[in-house]
Amino acid sequence: MSRDPALMRTFRVAKVTTHAPGLVSLYVEQTYPITPGQFVNLWIPGVDERPFSVSDVKDGLVEISVKALGPFSRRLVEVRRHDWLGVRGPFGTGFTAAEHGLLVGGGIGVAPLRFLDRVLAAQGLSRRLLFGVKSAAELIFPAAYAGTAELWSDDGSLGERGLVTQGLERALAAAAPRVIYAAGPEPMLLAVLRLARAHQIPAQLSFERAMKCGFGICGQCCMDGAGLRVCVEGPVLTDLQLHQVTDLGLPRRGPSGRRLGA
Amino acid sequence: MSRDPALMRTFRVAKVTTHAPGLVSLYVEQTYPITPGQFVNLWIPGVDERPFSVSDVKDGLVEISVKALGPFSRRLVEVRRHDWLGVRGPFGTGFTAAEHGLLVGGGIGVAPLRFLDRVLAAQGLSRRLLFGVKSAAELIFPAAYAGTAELWSDDGSLGERGLVTQGLERALAAAAPRVIYAAGPEPMLLAVLRLARAHQIPAQLSFERAMKCGFGICGQCCMDGAGLRVCVEGPVLTDLQLHQVTDLGLPRRGPSGRRLGA
Amino acid sequence: MPHPTLVTDLCGVRLENPLVLASGILGVTASSLLRVANSGAGAVTTKSFSVDERPGHKGPTILSFGAGLINAVGLSNPGVDAAVAEIRAYKAISRTPIVASIFGRTVDEFGAVAERAAAAHPDLIEVNVSCPNVAAELGTPFEADPATLAAVTRKVKAAARSVPVSVKLSTNFGFLARAAQAAADAGADLLTAINTVGPGIVIDTNVRRPVLANVTGGVSGRAILPIAVRAVFEISRAVRIPIIGTGGVASAEDALQMLMAGATAVGIGSAVYDHGVEVFAAVGRGLTAYLEREGLDRLDSIRGAAHVA
Amino acid sequence: MPHPTLVTDLCGVRLENPLVLASGILGVTASSLLRVANSGAGAVTTKSFSVDERPGHKGPTILSFGAGLINAVGLSNPGVDAAVAEIRAYKAISRTPIVASIFGRTVDEFGAVAERAAAAHPDLIEVNVSCPNVAAELGTPFEADPATLAAVTRKVKAAARSVPVSVKLSTNFGFLARAAQAAADAGADLLTAINTVGPGIVIDTNVRRPVLANVTGGVSGRAILPIAVRAVFEISRAVRIPIIGTGGVASAEDALQMLMAGATAVGIGSAVYDHGVEVFAAVGRGLTAYLEREGLDRLDSIRGAAHVA
Numbered sequence A, B: 001m002s003r004d005p006a007l008m009r010t011f012r013v014a015k016v017t018t019h020a021p022g023l024v025s026l027y028v029e030q031t032y033p034i035t036p037g038q039f040v041n042l043w044i045p046g047v048d049e050r051p052f053s054v055s056d057v058k059d060g061l062v063e064i065s066v067k068a069l070g071p072f073s074r075r076l077v078e079v080r081r082h083d084w085l086g087v088r089g090p091f092g093t094g095f096t097a098a099e100h101g102l103l104v105g106g107g108i109g110v111a112p113l114r115f116l117d118r119v120l121a122a123q124g125l126s127r128r129l130l131f132g133v134k135s136a137a138e139l140i141f142p143a144a145y146a147g148t149a150e151l152w153s154d155d156g157s158l159g160e161r162g163l164v165t166q167g168l169e170r171a172l173a174a175a176a177p178r179v180i181y182a183a184g185p186e187p188m189l190l191a192v193l194r195l196a197r198a199h200q201i202p203a204q205l206s207f208e209r210a211m212k213c214g215f216g217i218c219g220q221c222c223m224d225g226a227g228l229r230v231c232v233e234g235p236v237l238t239d240l241q242l243h244q245v246t247d248l249g250l251p252r253r254g255p256s257g258r259r260l261g262a
Numbered sequence C, D: 001m002p003h004p005t006l007v008t009d010l011c012g013v014r015l016e017n018p019l020v021l022a023s024g025i026l027g028v029t030a031s032s033l034l035r036v037a038n039s040g041a042g043a044v045t046t047k048s049f050s051v052d053e054r055p056g057h058k059g060p061t062i063l064s065f066g067a068g069l070i071n072a073v074g075l076s077n078p079g080v081d082a083a084v085a086e087i088r089a090y091k092a093i094s095r096t097p098i099v100a101s102i103f104g105r106t107v108d109e110f111g112a113v114a115e116r117a118a119a120a121h122p123d124l125i126e127v128n129v130s131c132p133n134v135a136a137e138l139g140t141p142f143e144a145d146p147a148t149l150a151a152v153t154r155k156v157k158a159a160a161r162s163v164p165v166s167v168k169l170s171t172n173f174g175f176l177a178r179a180a181q182a183a184a185d186a187g188a189d190l191l192t193a194i195n196t197v198g199p200g201i202v203i204d205t206n207v208r209r210p211v212l213a214n215v216t217g218g219v220s221g222r223a224i225l226p227i228a229v230r231a232v233f234e235i236s237r238a239v240r241i242p243i244i245g246t247g248g249v250a251s252a253e254d255a256l257q258m259l260m261a262g263a264t265a266v267g268i269g270s271a272v273y274d275h276g277v278e279v280f281a282a283v284g285r286g287l288t289a290y291l292e293r294e295g296l297d298r299l300d301s302i303r304g305a306a307h308v309a
């Protein structure tokens, strides 16, 4: 990471933590300030490059939490301590810290919210955490959240059975937060956005789109509507910005730019 | 002038003062700090470019004093207010300010010493001025030096008749300065250097050599011996540095790099 | 003095200002092109598209190297049908002219994609014969051989019907004036110069391998401004058709260099990395300020002005 | 582990380190070359010289453009006799190898100057067939045509007798591998790549004219590093002779890119503007530090390392 974030720089992986099979955290040296919600591009030399949110910054190390999903992420979770990894960034616009936030995370979306949680805590800002996963093994840093987060799982193996958005509905009925922060799969984000609008609570949502550059020039990550770039104006977009977006929930665009299944 | 001094920037000439026929001062906007002894490259668009010492910096303007000698300088003294002039620099290493200096100038060499004089004055440093010219009309800023400088002229039309180095000999016999500053034709500089060495007074002498770049890469201005670059290590060189120089007083090198007359 | 205007006529197409979004930058979707148009571009260019869909190269595809960018995206594109749909969608919502950038693997493919592109009525068609990033797959760029260049130009011209055609050149094969001449003689209405330079390679010395997945990539941005200005200068002496001068432009000063070298319009691409999409409005304001300062009312007064005897 | 060494064998010439002062930088006089040798260069190259004395172009001849330098000095040189005298003077006072850079207006002139240069026993002769800054006068550089390039190479080889000959190429005419092949087949012992890129033009928008007196000039420095690295990479696949990789090198990191691309030695020129003559020592220290960090004892271990499958 540098002041010319599009430069490639390689770092030796300083540490690897395995949370569960196919779910790891990688740590690399920090060389630039990072705001929760921002992301980095990770290059496995000779393989490919993908964007990943930062899940924490501590003791001079940047933590990135990866879930094995496809060919690239399956290689990434196999990276070992001392391996070289290309790291570019940080890119994008992160979350804006505020009092009385409600952090709603789904699956690997818990990653950027965890960083946000720590930054809010450091500033003494009150907040409430709602995390949902498919099943218990999928929660990163379970220990860190025992007692502090309200947990939901599809199969009931952790916390309450059901979707985290059910938790959100319940929370909103009880007390209005000042802001909703959310990260997770797009259908979840849409449900959160709908609830936030219904309750007139400002929301900051972290989105994912296929990316080529990560720094605003290739056009690969642009959302339909006003052409917001997920890599520059996002990945965190507010409920207001999202009024300008017309392709939420549509099949994503593949690497050619064509909308898949369209 | 800018922090990338080799960039070309053009300025409108802010003011022109004519001292005598073929002897003018040009003024351009100052955009960068300059030390007495440093020089700038002046480009007459479409004509050519040459190095010139700065003869003063005041009120946000850089003053350059030019004597018409050959094809380029004859064009330069004809430049008018509002004309565009390319100015690059400042280049080179200037004089180091010290107490009890003796400033010895010959001809247009008075130019950088005048700037030095003003800077020394502003710092309250005592100094003595010895200026020599061919004849009265050749002294730039005569009014400024009436009374403050000891003047010499070849034809006796100003101050004493004779060479300024005679004045230097006399001055050294009377009282030892802490440092001798000199600028002028190379034969004069050599005489000054000899006297300074004889009296064991440190000297800072400003030299001229043909230049192409002005910023240390073309090699055109290098002195024989250790290869000191007049444009980088100079134009002001100390008596100690000059021990490494073996071509003082030799015929100069032309634009091809060949020593003329050799 | 009336307020100066930046309005530019490009082969009969009216641009509010001479600044054109270069191909491959934010040019994938209608929305993204609209965004740039609304940010102050005088015209926008699509990412180059071909008959068939292409995913492009694996990552990394675009890097900074400290003095500019280097890229080998690999001409990823959704294929002509999807691209044409984006052009139509764009035209439905924007009045800023759009340039359709096309390429093919064969002379005939250039014709085929031009024909289908023309059906969407873009304001201009730009023929990318100079991309250095697909050599392994597509071979030496078509521009390298004047006869092939002429054949592609004729084919596209015929297929484009009334849509003016620009041929996009690079400086990577020397003899630029000859290529420009070949394209002009074959009927090109205008030229775009230049595509990326090189190509180049960036090696990561820790892992000891080229960083771009494609190994080589084209150099753009600040590094290439003087090369692009020279290309425009040289071409404008060789042919009489308009030029979209592209390469390294990031400021009004840079754009003025292009115009004074002889460009009619000015492409901007990589500067979006350093300066954001705001670069179009900023450069436009700078051009207006220049005209005001110089007491001029239009850019025509300075076009080609650097061609002093 | 023994202390790593940077000693480099270049066609039988022993360099203390692989860093070579590029031609045209501080290369006019024996003293100035000595200065660079004493500053830590492994070898130094003279400014290119010809049979007859040349004053070069009027000024400005060298500019920064913000991302590198651009120059059109115009091959000013004191002529072969004076240049040879400087080489002799240099050799009398320095043991650092010296490369004599030569050029001519005709194939025969290349031979004539090579013969007289060889008599001064430089360690290498470098043939400048690629200077872009004298086109108006000398026409298209000799490298543009493989047959001419081969003829020049053969002529110089014959005249140089036992002095190894390097042919200096640019990337300005494409088909670099073909040019490298032609030079190697004609007997070149090594190649230098690259000369300046472009050419380019910088226009001053106040006075509305090109700044360089020659109008065009060659681009060097940071802007061209990836292009030079690619050139070395490409040439080292095409031919088996050593390469002096030159262009944009300013740090050990940059030099390592050159070596990993396949260079045997590394030229440094424009970086002297940004970093002073101290750049040679600094880059040398950085190379040693790299070898130490990686537990290697010589640069051979990494040469060409970026040519992964």
Ligand SMILES: Cc1cc2nc3c(=O)[nH]c(=O)nc-3n(C[C@H](O)[C@H](O)[C@H](O)COP(=O)(O)OP(=O)(O)OC[C@H]3O[C@@H](n4cnc5c(N)ncnc54)[C@H](O)[C@@H]3O)c2cc1C
Binding pocket: A039, A050, A051, A052, A053, A054, A064, A065, A066, A067, A068, A069, A070, A071, A072, A073, A074, A108, A111, A112, A207, A208, A209, A210, A211, A235, A252
């Ligand atoms: C801003 C941003 C931040 C991200 N942060 C993280 C993070 O912190 N941790 C993490 O593990 N991953 C994160 N990702 C996702 C990551 O970049 C990769 O997309 C992911 O690792 C899958 O890549 P792959 O090549 O392994 O699998 P792929 O082959 O690309 O995909 C595997 C599966 O996931 C589906 N898929 C891929 N991408 C998407 C998408 N965008 N939307 C919906 N489905 C998709 C595919 O259809 C397929 O079923 C982030 C992405 C973005 C854009």
Ligand SMILES: Cc1cc2nc3c(=O)[nH]c(=O)nc-3n(C[C@H](O)[C@H](O)[C@H](O)COP(=O)(O)OP(=O)(O)OC[C@H]3O[C@@H](n4cnc5c(N)ncnc54)[C@H](O)[C@@H]3O)c2cc1C
Binding pocket: B039, B050, B051, B052, B053, B054, B064, B065, B066, B067, B068, B069, B070, B071, B072, B073, B074, B108, B111, B112, B207, B208, B209, B210, B211, B235, B252
């Ligand atoms: C660091 C530096 C500072 C300078 N400062 C000033 C300044 O403040 N004011 C100023 O007027 N000039 C200054 N000069 C000189 C200036 O750069 C030009 O050389 C001068 O204007 C003559 O140039 P020309 O082309 O007009 O004449 P030319 O044709 O170059 O020369 C005219 C006459 O002067 C002789 N001459 C030229 N250069 C030299 C030389 N270096 N040594 C001895 N004789 C020479 C020629 O032989 C000829 O007789 C400076 C030069 C340098 C290197």
Ligand SMILES: Cc1cc2nc3c(=O)[nH]c(=O)nc-3n(C[C@H](O)[C@H](O)[C@H](O)COP(=O)(O)O)c2cc1C
Binding pocket: A217, A218, C022, C023, C024, C025, C047, C048, C062, C069, C071, C073, C075, C101, C128, C131, C168, C194, C195, C196, C219, C220, C221, C222, C224, C246, C247, C248, C249, C267, C268, C269, C270, C271
């Ligand atoms: C990321 C990227 C992608 C590009 N893709 C294309 C393309 O698809 N077609 C094309 O003709 N040029 C393409 N180019 C070249 C640009 O259009 C332009 O000619 C070049 O970058 C020089 O301009 P610039 O310095 O302003 O970027 C691309 C350039 C970049 C940086």
Ligand SMILES: Cc1cc2nc3c(=O)[nH]c(=O)nc-3n(C[C@H](O)[C@H](O)[C@H](O)COP(=O)(O)O)c2cc1C
Binding pocket: B217, B218, D022, D023, D024, D025, D047, D048, D062, D069, D071, D073, D075, D101, D128, D131, D168, D194, D195, D196, D219, D220, D221, D222, D224, D246, D247, D248, D249, D267, D268, D269, D270, D271
């Ligand atoms: C001011 C200047 C003068 C040059 N003169 C010559 C020359 O006479 N002969 C030559 O072969 N190359 C010449 N070159 C090219 C350099 O030797 C080198 O190939 C090029 O500048 C790229 O290296 P760099 O980026 O390290 O400067 C010159 C370059 C510069 C900047």
Ligand code: FES
Binding pocket: A210, A211, A212, A213, A214, A215, A216, A217, A218, A219, A220, A221, A222, A229, A230, A231, A232
């Ligand atoms: S990923 Fe390239 S513009 Fe966002």
Ligand code: FES
Binding pocket: B210, B211, B212, B213, B214, B215, B216, B217, B218, B219, B220, B221, B222, B229, B230, B231, B232
């Ligand atoms: S004038 Fe070029 S090195 Fe001094």
